Amino acid sequence: MATSILIVNLAVLAAVLLADLGTRTITWRRVLRPVIVAAIAVAVFVGSPQTSGAGFDLELGGLAGGLLLGSVASHLLMAIRRDPRTGEQVSVAGVGYAAFWIVVIGARLVFTYGANHWYSHPLGQWLAANAVTVAALTDALILFAIGLVLARVIRFARVLRSSRGRSVVAMSRVGAGRPHRGGTR
Numbered sequence: 001m002a003t004s005i006l007i008v009n010l011a012v013l014a015a016v017l018l019a020d021l022g023t024r025t026i027t028w029r030r031v032l033r034p035v036i037v038a039a040i041a042v043a044v045f046v047g048s049p050q051t052s053g054a055g056f057d058l059e060l061g062g063l064a065g066g067l068l069l070g071s072v073a074s075h076l077l078m079a080i081r082r083d084p085r086t087g088e089q090v091s092v093a094g095v096g097y098a099a100f101w102i103v104v105i106g107a108r109l110v111f112t113y114g115a116n117h118w119y120s121h122p123l124g125q126w127l128a129a130n131a132v133t134v135a136a137l138t139d140a141l142i143l144f145a146i147g148l149v150l151a152r153v154i155r156f157a158r159v160l161r162s163s164r165g166r167s168v169v170a171m172s173r174v175g176a177g178r179p180h181r182g183g184t185r
Helices: 003-020 028-045 053-077 095-117 120-129 134-171
Strands: 022-025 078-082 089-093
Touching: 003 022, 003 095, 003 134, 028 134, 053 078, 053 095, 053 134, 078 134, 089 095, 089 134, 095 120, 095 134
Parallel strands: none
Antiparallel strands: 022 089, 078 089
């Protein structure tokens, strides 16, 4: 396995754990930063995505699998609540969340190592039999990782949008406890 693959995967693991472990305020910056990183990763690493056939299906499956697994993990392993001191929405992630990411990154590394050393011939046969290029398989793995991260981003964006709506209504209360809905009174 190339050292660069190991470094990239460990950097992703470190970045996710540093950004999410413990209690962290949910901000638009926490939403936008991974989106920007994902866009750069797609631009740099996904050279020529497939537009049809089994390679395209594999790439879409990678993205969908990442979104699904990331959504389940972010809902089951990360709590979101309002901080009683500040009133801000916060995420709370602990050992289970860390273990999930360690297992996912570890599985990616084992798959990459295995593809190069343990089962390269059967994998090559499967790729050929299904008319899938190595580039499409690589793209699917990259899109899977991006889907994992974007699932968390989508959850945070929903939280921020819903909390913004509640805070606007709370701030605009006028008179007999009714929200002011615009217009003149």
